[in-house]
Amino acid sequence: MKLKIDHHSSIPLHLQAEELLRKMIKMPDYQAGKLFPNEVNLSSQLGISRNTLRQATNKLVHEGLLLRKKGVGTVVSKPVDSKAKNWMSFSQEMKSKGIEIVNYTTELSWAIPPMEVLNFFGYEKKVKMLKMERVRGDKKNQFVYFISYFNPKLGLRGDEDFNRPLYELLENDFSVVAKVSKEEITAVAADSTLAELLKIKEGDPILKRKRFVFDPGRRPIEYNVGYYKSDSIVYSVESERD
Amino acid sequence: MKLKIDHHSSIPLHLQAEELLRKMIKMPDYQAGKLFPNEVNLSSQLGISRNTLRQATNKLVHEGLLLRKKGVGTVVSKPVDSKAKNWMSFSQEMKSKGIEIVNYTTELSWAIPPMEVLNFFGYEKKVKMLKMERVRGDKKNQFVYFISYFNPKLGLRGDEDFNRPLYELLENDFSVVAKVSKEEITAVAADSTLAELLKIKEGDPILKRKRFVFDPGRRPIEYNVGYYKSDSIVYSVESERD
DNA sequence: AAATTTAATATGTATGAACATATGAACAAT
DNA sequence: ATTGTTCATATGTTCATACATATTAAATTT
Structure with missing residues (x-):
């Protein structure tokens, strides 16, 4: 060149x-x-x-x-995948790693979420919410199982096109901007459900990433949790200290 | 002023x-x-x-x-409210979670590190480096096993008082400021060594956190990896996006 | 052959100078 | 009062020069 x-x-x-x-x-x-x-x-x-x-x-x-x-x-330099200054959606994160995403399954339902989620969205009693479950991966194998719940106040009906990038859909169709992410990362052992979904052995290590998403006014808009096969990705973050 | x-x-x-x-x-x-x-x-x-x-x-x-x-x-410019901007040492992190740290074991040795560490410090051939291994936890149980390697260029001899906060020791005794941290987080299964050190079963999930520490001029100063029992802590990060 | 010294190489730091151009304030014309 | 023009101000861009210093290669000494 x-x-x-x-x-x-x-x-x-x-x-x-x-x-x-x-x-x-x-x-x-x-x-x-x-x-x-x-x-x-x-x-x-x-x-x-x-x-x-x-x-x-x-x-x-x-x-x-x-x-x-x-x-x-x-x-x-070796690529640093994500700077915590700019969190990314799952699609964007995979794109930045050069991984082409395949959605293996997508299931939508109305379900009563765990207490933690109800609390996050500010509900004191049990309310059904739009629940989305997805198994995603690359061409060769499925490596992450996602569960998302959406704040009922957004007005999602469940018939939206979730093949579109999620936060784009929220912004364009619901005028909701995803701005702040709080993420919690732990390691867990795969139970029988996860083992089956991700084609691994029960008890195998899983990287569990829980995310609370807020709009610019810090109103909660989405909760999601991703269970990643342990050898599928590495979560990277670079930060400084004073 | x-x-x-x-x-x-x-x-x-x-x-x-x-x-x-x-x-x-x-x-x-x-x-x-x-x-x-x-x-x-x-x-x-x-x-x-x-x-x-x-x-x-x-x-x-x-x-x-x-x-x-x-x-x-x-x-x-307007402040970005992002906790990840200030990474913390292990002690600081536990303090912020209200956990009082106990050092169960501390072992220092001169050892040839893995290639990744040699590369990080910029060595092409095998060089012995100061290696510190620690098992730490709270009063009730040990929950993390650390391995640290220090850049030989810092001049550490191995007889320093490592009960002091590490980055304070580096700053006061070696005029080295730990500024930037690059962290990689994955889930792994405990091998027999980890199982024994952390009193868990072989194969149990472990949260593995690898950290590359740099000074303000981006010179590498320390590499460390921490293996945490899966139920011991949750890694949290909050960030915004554009 | 190994260790030490010297030389070459490449980035790091700092300066002063000159000019470009976006912005906001002041002034003039309508 | 509003719009247009001019001027002052502040950052943006680019250059050439000089020297410092970390690293590596080559030469010399042991």
């Missing part, structure tokens, strides 16, 4: 360099720890100042996509 | 400016959309180049703490 910067474009040079670096990050030449061209050469090759190139690489280093080491060079 | 940069310090100017800006972000003078001093004045006041100041503000803009607008100025 020809590495090129258009000096006559209205797009600032450092932004063009950034885009070019993003492309380079995906190139086979630079996988498995292979070094990028050094800054002095690359900037010269592109016909821009080294400082201008560093503005671009600074951005990508901040994003965790590149790793620069003094005296060594610059490499693609 | 007097705004000050120490030109004789070994700490790079742009990092000092960054710390100073972080302090300013918390000052009442700059809340509620109040403008920061402009770049030309502030850099002049601090006795540093405007470009150097911009390195610092670039960082904070990337972190979402500051908002800069061309022709207007710079303001503190």
